[in-house]
Amino acid sequence: MTNPRHSFSARHPFLFGFSLLIMAVVLLWGATAFFNGKARVWFGAGSIGIVNIKGTITDSLPTVKFLRKLRKDNSIKGVLLRVDSPGGTIAPSQELYLAVKRFAEVKPIVASFGTVAASGGYYAAAPATKIVANSGSITGSIGVKAEYASFKQLMDKVGIKPVQITSGPLKGAGSPYAELTPEQHEYLMGLIMDLHGQFVSDVATARKLDLKDVEKIADGRAITGREAKELGLIDRLGGFEDAVTLLKALCGIKGDVVVKEGPEKKKSIILELFSMLGFVPSGYFPTDGLIFSY
Numbered sequence: 001m002t003n004p005r006h007s008f009s010a011r012h013p014f015l016f017g018f019s020l021l022i023m024a025v026v027l028l029w030g031a032t033a034f035f036n037g038k039a040r041v042w043f044g045a046g047s048i049g050i051v052n053i054k055g056t057i058t059d060s061l062p063t064v065k066f067l068r069k070l071r072k073d074n075s076i077k078g079v080l081l082r083v084d085s086p087g088g089t090i091a092p093s094q095e096l097y098l099a100v101k102r103f104a105e106v107k108p109i110v111a112s113f114g115t116v117a118a119s120g121g122y123y124a125a126a127p128a129t130k131i132v133a134n135s136g137s138i139t140g141s142i143g144v145k146a147e148y149a150s151f152k153q154l155m156d157k158v159g160i161k162p163v164q165i166t167s168g169p170l171k172g173a174g175s176p177y178a179e180l181t182p183e184q185h186e187y188l189m190g191l192i193m194d195l196h197g198q199f200v201s202d203v204a205t206a207r208k209l210d211l212k213d214v215e216k217i218a219d220g221r222a223i224t225g226r227e228a229k230e231l232g233l234i235d236r237l238g239g240f241e242d243a244v245t246l247l248k249a250l251c252g253i254k255g256d257v258v259v260k261e262g263p264e265k266k267k268s269i270i271l272e273l274f275s276m277l278g279f280v281p282s283g284y285f286p287t288d289g290l291i292f293s294y
Contacts, residue, residue, distance in 0.1 A: 046253035048244075049079040050261040053096065057088025057120045060095040066263035067099045071106055076260065077251035078108040080244055081128055087119025087141065087294045090195055096124035097202060104129050108250035112243035113137040113234070118222055120294035122233070123199060126206035129250060131234040132243040133225035140228060142203060143220030144196045145293060146188055151176050199294065207232060 049070040053063060070076045081100065087093070103109045104127055111117075111125035113133035118141035125131055133139060155162065155177060162177040173184035180188070196218070204214045209232050217223070217231060228234045236246070248257065 046077045046248075046251060047073075047075045047258040047260060048247060048251065048253070049073075049076050050259055051079055051081050051263070052261070053081065053083045053085050053121065053124055055085060057085055057092050057096065057124070060092035060099070062263040064095055064099040067103050070260070071103050073260075076107070077253060078110070078247050079103060080240075080247050081109055081111040081125060082114065082240065083111055083117040083121050083125050084114035085118075085121030085124075086116050087121050087123075089120070089293050090144070093120030093123045093294050094198075094202075096120075097127060097206075100124060101127035101206065108247060110243050110247040110250065112240050113139055113225060114240075119143070123202065123294055126203050130236065130246055132236045132238045132246060133228060133234045134239055135224060135226040135237050137225040137228075138222050139225060140217065140223040140233060141220055141294075142199055142214070142218040143294070144192050144199065145220075146174070146192055147293075148174050149176050150179070152179055203233075 049066075051063060051067060051070070067079070070079055100109060100111075108129045111128035111131040113125070113131070114137065116138040117125060117133065118139050122139050122141065164172050164175060164178065166172045169181070169183060170187050172178065173180065173188055200214050200218045201211065203209070203218075204211045207214075213232075223231070223233075225234060225237055229237055236242070238246075244257075248254070
């Protein structure tokens with residue numbers, strides 16, 4: 001009886017040889033991927049994550065999910081949190097704070113500050129295991145602001161009188177079509193100071209600082225990385241490479257590392273434009289026209 005394999009190779013030598021070549025390429029590719037990936041971890045290297053927080057903070061969910069994924073990934077020994085953000089909206093900044101805090105309770109996470117890591121950007125990084133900033137990085141800016149555009153005088157000039165019907169005198173606070181009443185102003189100041197108190201308390205807890213010491217500098221002032229080091233808001237001065245070196249030491253990693261970077265961030269063109277200009281569309285907030293932000 002004729003051997004099918006022998007018959008095929010004899011009858012189609014070109015196809016048989018080509019098939020062997022394809023198999024060899026696939027095996028070589030697989031071996032290369034193996035030794036550049038998991039095998040490197042097994043033979044002395046390690047894996048770290050790089051998590052980027054860039055631009056105005058409006059949506060924390062992709063970053064929170066990515067941090068959670070890295071936290072549960074046993075091959076990831078630690079995370080480098082690269083922050084280059086002037087701040088943003090309040091709840092997303094707090095969500096990032098909690099995500100970083102949860103990660104730091106399980107694995108080392110080192111924050112590295114770029115050009116700016118201020119307000120909500122600093123808030124998000126505060127619970128990191130260690131914080132590294134350039135001496136010229138702009139950080140701090142611990143405080144809360146609320147802003148809205150007032151069209152009241154313009155509408156008076158053109159003879160337009162808006163009518164607003166609310167269930168209570170405070171419901172319309174922050175409307176761009178009416179001046180704030182003393183009662184509404186007091187109400188909004190109460191909200192601002194409550195949010196401010198949360199910011200200050202969280203920074204003091206995360207950085208293990210006395211609450212009163214943080215309150216002294218929590219007047220919205222921006223400071224340099226060098227000043228932040230003196231005040232205890234960061235741990236070391238240095239750049240990205242210094243932060244990576246520190247993270248590797250905390251993780252017990254020697255030599256090269258395998259990096260998993262993210263999250264992928266997709267923005268609409270309009271939102272990207274607002275972010276570049278330092279503004280956030282009011283549609284991202286529950287109160288029409290009134291923006292609370294760090």
